[in-house]
Amino acid sequence: MSDPVSLLQELIRCPSVTPEDAGAQAVLKARLKKLGFEITDLPYGEGEDRILNFFARYGTGHPHFCFAGHTDVVPAGKSSWDNDPFSADIIDDVIYGRGACDMKGGIAAFVSAVEDFLSKKNNFTGSLSFLITGDEEGPGINGTVKVLEWMQAHNHIPDFCLVGEPTSAQTLGDVIKIGRRGSLNAVIEVEGTQGHVAYPHLADNPIHKLMTILTSLTQPVLDNGNEWFQPSSVQVTSIDVGNVVTNLIPATATARVNIRFNNLHTGTALKGWIATQCHRVAEHCKIDIAVSGEAFLTEPGKEVRALCEAIYSVNEVKPRLDTGGGTSDARFISQYCAVAEFGLVGQTMHKVNEAVSIHDLKQLSTIYLNVIDALFE
Ligand SMILES: [Zn+2]
Structure with a gap:
């Protein structure tokens, strides 16, 4: 049996704080090369922004x-x-160690599973591959997005992708992520006419208009959710006027709004809806909207079922299929193929004394091995 422990230790000992690599990817590439993987280095960015990434594939079939x-x-x-x-x-x-659960542990567990799989598998006709980036915790510009573009151009888009993020909540295997909500941030600035509060007929109060706009955005029910997602939610996060006196009608009023939306909406459609609501009340208000990610969902198919079965066979946990939480690189991958996320318990990620138990690490490796076995049966 291959052992993920020493590989994880080797990876943790490379202090690969974004954008540094500190030798971490070389450790992985050496292991994969030994197994016969064909490796392509895909560094992107210049100077201080330069990020190391690589793609490695074993086999050419499906x-x-x-x-x-x-x-x-x-x-x-x-x-x-x-x-x-x-x-x-x-x-x-x-x-x-830093990265023990997010997510050098997941990587070590999968490499170890692949070593075990290939050591016993003859006449393998499918493909196993690794998409490894050094830019997930950073701005995410010179990482997965560009590697996927390269994979597309070179015919390497997989049938299914598993992201090894630490999705488990309390016990290894309790949560698999099969999608995520989208997120949008809007800044709405309403312009009025400044004046004295005692002479409102000579002024135009922008706060009153902004309040009407915010009510029209927060009162309607966007949707009631569906089988996999909770309802979309509009939240006002700030209202700013900056008025320090009591006798002034201000010239402008600004609000910030965040929408977490499910797969019944798109960022573009919501942008249009916000603009319509605003212009109905204030024809000339300024609206600035950034969509940081679209909602996505992988309807559970044979891969997710195999994952559930593998988890249950190893530790008798029935996973919950979930779409909550923040964003990950899965949002980029979902634009190319079916994707799910599953890995270690994430309780210590990004915290002091980040850690993983050897028991969990070995169990995760066995779960990954069972999934690979099931998909290439
Ligand atoms: Zn991570």
């Missing part, structure tokens, strides 16, 4: 099953750790 992960980590942070965050110390069967 099904093509891809594992996506990031080798970069967030900084150790200002609070002090009990041990050096990049020493990968093992204490009472727990491995400590």
Whole structure:
């Protein structure tokens, strides 16, 4: 049996805080090369923004099953750790270090599973691949997005992609993510005419108009959710006037609004809806909208079913299929193929003393191996 523990320790000992790589990807590439993977280095960006990424594929046929992960980590942070965050110390069967669960542990578990799979599999006709980026925790510009464009151009888009983010909540296997909500931020600025509060007929109060707009955005029910998503939600996050006196009608009033939306909406449609609501009340208001991600969903198919069965067979946990939480690179991958996210328990991610138990790490590797076995049966 291949052992994910020593590989994880080796990865943690490379302090690959975005945008640094610190040798982490070389460790992986050496392991994959030994197995016969064909590796393409895909660095993007110039100077300080330069990011290392690579794509590795074994086999040329179908099904093509891809594992996506990031080798970069967030900084150790200002609070002090009990041990050096990049020493990968093992204490009472727990491995400590930055990236242990997010997500060098997931990567080590999958590499180890692939080593076991290929050591016993003859006449393999499918494809296994790795999409590895060093830009997930950073701006996400020179990472997965560009690697996917390259994969598309070179005929490497897989049939299914598993992202090894730490999706488990309390126990290994309790949550698989099969989609995420979209997110949109709007800044709405209403212009009025400044004046004295005692002479309102000589002024035009922008706050009153802004209140009407915000009511028209927050009162309607956008949807009631569906089987996989909770209802979309409009939240006003700030209303700013900056008025420090009591006798002035201000010239402008600004509000910020966030919408977390499910797959019944698109960012573009919501943008149009917001503009219509605003212009109905204030013809000349300024609207600035940024869509940071569209909603996506992978309807559970044979891969997600295989994942559920693999989890249950290893630790008797029945996973919940979930679409909550923040964003990950899965939002980019979903534009090319079916994608799901599954990995370790995320409770210590980004925290001081980030850690993973050897027990969980080995179980995850066995779950991944069972999934690979099932998909290439
Ligand atoms: Zn992560």
